[in-house]
Ligand code: PEP
């Protein structure tokens with residue numbers, strides 16, 4: 001019987017192949033006590049397991065190194081580094097010494113502690129990093145139990161769809177090396193390393209398909225649709241025919257998009273459009289460079305603060321920004337000063353005073369920085385210093401009025417003077433821009449544009465503040481629509497203000513990464529997009545097939561409409577017509 005299973009699609013594309021159910025049961029971990037005289041021996045046993053786990057990972061790395069780019073191999077390095085991390089090792093050893101636990105139990109207790117720390121994090125990406133802890137612990141536990149590393153028979157893997165409980169990055173890379181067609185896991189979320197990895201290497205993948213191993217048998221034919229997160233087993237002839245046709249189309253599309261790597265984005269009537277990437281950490285530049293040799297239009301620096309759970313010092317920041325700049329190899333880096341508060345928060349270290357009722361409207365981003373200049377100045381100093389080494393720009397989030405901007409500019413000037421006095425090399429002409437993400441700033445965009453070197457529209461917040469919608473509240477997400485005429489007017493005002501003042505205006509909110517809005521934004525006059533790395537080629541494809549002057553007149557008419565639904569329907573129709581015309 002054919003059944004349909006839903007999970008979370010994490011890497012698009014259609015795969016059709018026979019199932020390979022990859023079952024490995026984890027040995028249960030038991031607690032027992034070790035006599036004090038044997039502690040040393042038990043610690044040795046634990047260290048031996050660590051060394052064995054590291055050996056296994058290095059063997060996998062060496063085996064697949066030839067056909068795997070170094071940036072993708074780095075996912076295994078994350079696990080190798082964890083094996084050396086003192087919080088991991090020393091904590092476990094302390095549990096053996098202090099409580100006489102056996103190594104397995106000591107490790108179990110330590111891993112529970114670490115998982116709890118990750119579980120309590122607000123940031124969804126960091127929360128998922130607990131998966132890495134669990135993967136590493138599982139490997140060490142297997143080494144302690146001296147069970148061999150479960151590796152499926154490589155001769156059986158080519159063209160198969162793997163069904164597993166969970167896959168570590170090392171498993172995923174190993175399986176891809178054996179040319180599997182796709183994979184499905186019962187656990188894991190969209191932000192797990194395995195999900196990110198599958199997207200990077202381009203195999204269709206679904207995670208979170210609960211009970212898949214119970215419902216599917218090895219050898220059954222499977223179809224997986226990685227975009228929809230859907231899996232069908234033993235499909236009938238009609239489904240097979242349908243999905244084979246879809247797969248063909250999908251492969252043709254990927255081939256077409258791949259040809260656009262490193263090609264400039266230019267409309268058919270010759271307008272060059274800048275496409276930059278958004279990053280959260282220097283390591284994200286790897287993914288960006290897979291798609292294009294381009295710069296960064298938004299580096300959200302708060303990750304550096306959130307991951308450390310404290311405000312890092314000037315030197316740490318300088319080194320981190322320098323790493324990002326050097327990885328870009330001459331392409332520009334736009335560093336956004338910290339945007340902490342509301343949905344992005346550091347725990348523990350800051351006395352936040354009484355809980356704000358509306359944190360998104362409270363002491364957030366530049367407001368917080370100006371309230372605590374002693375914490376902000378190290379970031380300003382680090383950015384001014386790194387800008388002396390290459391093309392760096394500084395971007396200020398959440399400005400609401402010109403007085404605030406003037407205060408920030410005065411602080412930057414004072415910081416520059418101090419650095420010059422200390423004879424530190426800086427970029428005295430560092431370009432400074434503002435994020436336009438509050439309606440008041442959009443309405444004052446002319447004034448901002450006269451004072452600054454560039455503007456960047458943050459639609460994620462602009463929509464939130466214009467429509468009075470909490471951007472992370474699921475209950476009202478149906479109202480969260482970039483096509484609301486009020487939002488579009490504010491975007492248009494900002495683009496026009498930039499043109500009038502002769503400065504670039506970019507859009508770095510999620511709206512720019514959605515190909516559905518590319519023609520709309522081009523028609524509104526946007527010439528600079530800063531987007532997610534995996535949207536680069538799709539957006540470029542649309543740009544390279546668009547005639548700007550024709551789009552402008554069409555969009556002008558659409559913008560006269562008063563209702564979100566009317567605008568949405570017109571944009572959909574325009575997209576469909578244009579796509580058909582260019583055989584999109
Ligand atoms: C935005 O608000 O659109 C933006 C890019 O900033 P963030 O999502 O980091 O608030």
Ligand code: MG
Pocket residue numbers: 397437458460461
């Ligand atoms: Mg924002």
